[in-house]
């Protein structure tokens with residue numbers, strides 16, 4: 151059980167949640183994630199630890215509402231308890247001072263990108279962040295990213311905010327303009343695939359943080375597996391960060407769709423019952 | 429117990445034992461037929477989750493107990509990894525002192541209700557019974573009787589909580605709450621230690637909870653045993669991964685003096701054949717975890733699972749049997765075992781294979797998968813299978829399967845469960861660089877004390893040492909390690 155100590159909405163579907171979890175706060179490094187479960191009947195889902203305060207014994211999550219569990223989490227208020235929180239999981243991000251780092255995030259990847267942007271900035275890098283969304287109202291965490299980025303470039307598919315175009319366009323613009331030493335991309339598999347192809351063209355070392363489906367998060371089930379460099383890897387223990395140029399994104403994309411219909415149906419059902427209750 | 433033979437002899441010559449033995453002629457005992465445990469109807473049970481074996485009635489148990497001739501040299505005991513005093517508990521059942529029988533079991537086995545259900549008795553105690561080795565007849569149904577006595581105690585509401593020595597306030601940690609960890613924690617509590625069990629998952633019980641299905645081992649049965657441990661003062665911390673949530677160093681700073689590692693063999697193996705990462709292809713760990721731990725088949729729970737219609741399970745062990753029977757229960761039209769050797773080599777418990785057959789599971793023995801194919805959404809739709817034949821025995825002593833060239837064919841499937849074994853869980857070895865491990869990733873320990881060969885305050889047992897074994901072997905290790913830890917701590921205290 152972990153108590154929610156603070157909660158703040160960044161936008162309609164994105165909020166920051168501060169949890170009381172002293173042991174995790176003490177052991178956590180940037181890039182680590184937790185698995186949470188709400189209630190006896192809940193599902194286990196992975197969420198990146200955005201930041202932690204070992205002194206206060208707290209960890210901060212930034213959660214985007216996309217389905218049943220993320221919705222249930224955001225429905226909890228300060229003082230409520232999250233039934234299960236386990237972590238920190240995964241391998242920590244390799245944060246070093248390399249020079250200029252180009253970070254790109256889209257969709258569910260923007261939240262987990264935040265601590266990485268912060269980490270690279272604090273390590274003394276020049277950090278340029280590209281945030282991509284379908285349209286203006288889906289752009290999230292812009293303000294928080296600005297705090298730790300030397301520059302933030304916003305890309306929207308429909309041009310309603312920032313520049314019109316895909317994330318790769320924004321990345322390419324930066325790469326053509328100045329020397330980029332490292333790139334980090336997080337987002338939907340399809341976005342990471344094209345982002346990786348872009349940086350590969352210019353021979354820029356790139357990490358992708360993979361957000362596969364997970365169950366236990368400890369290497370026990372293999373649900374999170376994906377091929378990297380021709381070998382099957384378990385994202386929860388071998389990752390979540392991998393050399394983006396070696397990841398089989400097509401396979402990852404396919405595996406992410408495994409429960410799409412069931413998840414969609416479950417969320418519709420959940421929303422209906424929520425409405426009848428409310 | 430310096431001399432076990434002496435002790436057994438003394439036990440056997442007690443008056444009550446003499447009386448039971450004399451109460452019936454040996455000839456009469458030998459003529460009796462082994463009891464058959466009643467079972468749920470195979471065509472009904474394969475649609476629900478209720479326990480298949482329904483247990484013995486009092487009359488059946490007493491009749492079966494009468495078959496045991498209370499041998500002067502009970503060979504059955506040599507087959508039991510924890511050395512349960514088998515004739516003693518069986519004779520207690522014969523005298524209808526069922527709680528007494530349960531007490532005998534608990535002297536050496538903290539989880540008799542579990543072992544009575546899941547031990548491979550036909551390879552252990554029952555394999556060494558006088559009936560099996562000397563008469564060539566069905567053994568005394570030791571497993572059934574063990575379950576009977578343990579269930580009787582659970583239902584009686586008079587569960588004997590083992591006596592616990594006065595607290596010595598010394599903190600010891602147990603990593604993992606599977607059978608090895610539970611057995612170790614029980615014994616350490618008896619010695620008077622302040623024991624905390626750390627468990628990575630949100631439930632206590634290890635494979636007993638997330639692996640073995642409800643229809644074979646109901647969770648309630650496990651929970652009763654865990655409750656006993658709690659009453660003995662054992663503390664449990666779920667959602668706590670030792671080596672991640674806190675390091676061994678952190679815990680030592682917190683006052684923990686030594687650790688028992690029973691972290692199991694949680695890493696699933698795949699075959700690395702083409703197409704194995706398509707959707708609809710799971711490790712048995714994932715499949716069983718979704719269904720058993722996360723309750724995915726129940727629509728009220730949030731976790732989803734594939735309820736395939738054409739399900740192939742690769743493997744021939746207990747895990748494969750549990751997966752294939754689970755698939756049937758989730759509504760599969762065809763649930764198939766694909767196993768590369770023949771039935772004689774199957775490592776699964778005999779009873780499970782029998783039950784599986786009754787439930788309509790198809791066995792494709794001497795078959796091996798080569799490749800999987802998927803539809804345009806990446807869902808598995810078929811697989812290429814090759815027929816095998818048996819050649820000369822290999823290093824495991826089993827006849828080696830050899831592929832028959834040109835025998836390949838395509839089998840339609842929509843779900844595949846890969847159940848070809850597990851590797852040791854790497855989290856603890858990764859957290860302790862000085863720990864000696866084998867090339868297989870198992871922890872190297874002294875076989876008598878279960879103490880790590882390189883880090884004195886670490887003890888280990890169960891699957892993390894054996895690489896995959898049985899519940900009772902894991903428990904035996906846990907108990908041995910508890911004794912080893914006790915000795916280690918006491919010697920340290922003396923030295924200071």
Ligand SMILES: Cc1cc2nc3c(=O)[nH]c(=O)nc-3n(C[C@H](O)[C@H](O)[C@H](O)COP(=O)(O)OP(=O)(O)OC[C@H]3O[C@@H](n4cnc5c(N)ncnc54)[C@H](O)[C@@H]3O)c2cc1C
Nearest residue numbers: 195196197198213214216217218219220261262361362413
């Ligand atoms: C290592 C890791 C770190 C993560 N960190 C964060 C984080 O900090 N903040 C955050 O908001 N989310 C994060 N995610 C994603 C988060 O776990 C999923 O959004 C969550 O599992 C969705 O659960 P749900 O029940 O709400 O939705 P579901 O009902 O499970 O899914 C709803 C929809 O989202 C899609 N979806 C589900 N899971 C994912 C996924 N992993 N990636 C892409 N699409 C998905 C589904 O296909 C479906 O269409 C992370 C994922 C991983 C693996």
Ligand SMILES: Cc1cc2nc3c(=O)[nH]c(=O)nc-3n(C[C@H](O)[C@H](O)[C@H](O)COP(=O)(O)OP(=O)(O)OC[C@H]3O[C@@H](n4cnc5c(N)ncnc54)[C@H](O)[C@@H]3O)c2cc1C
Nearest residue numbers: 604606607608628634635670691692746890891897898899
């Ligand atoms: C499906 C299935 C069916 C089986 N059927 C039978 C059967 O019928 N009969 C039989 O005798 N045997 C059977 N077995 C084998 C038997 O279950 C195992 O040999 C036994 O459970 C091993 O016990 P253990 O305590 O070593 O490990 P486990 O039961 O695997 O427990 C280990 C526990 O440690 C936890 N853990 C791991 N790392 C950490 C960490 N760092 N910190 C905290 N916790 C951690 C894990 O989450 C887990 O709960 C079966 C196994 C499976 C998978």
Ligand code: SF4
Nearest residue numbers: 508543547552553571
């Ligand atoms: S614990 Fe297992 S091996 Fe030992 S007597 Fe009981 S059933 Fe037989």
Ligand code: SF4
Nearest residue numbers: 496497499504557558
């Ligand atoms: S060997 Fe068989 S008959 Fe003899 S004591 Fe053991 S169970 Fe009874």
Ligand code: FES
Nearest residue numbers: 367369371372386
């Ligand atoms: S989530 Fe189960 S192995 Fe990674």
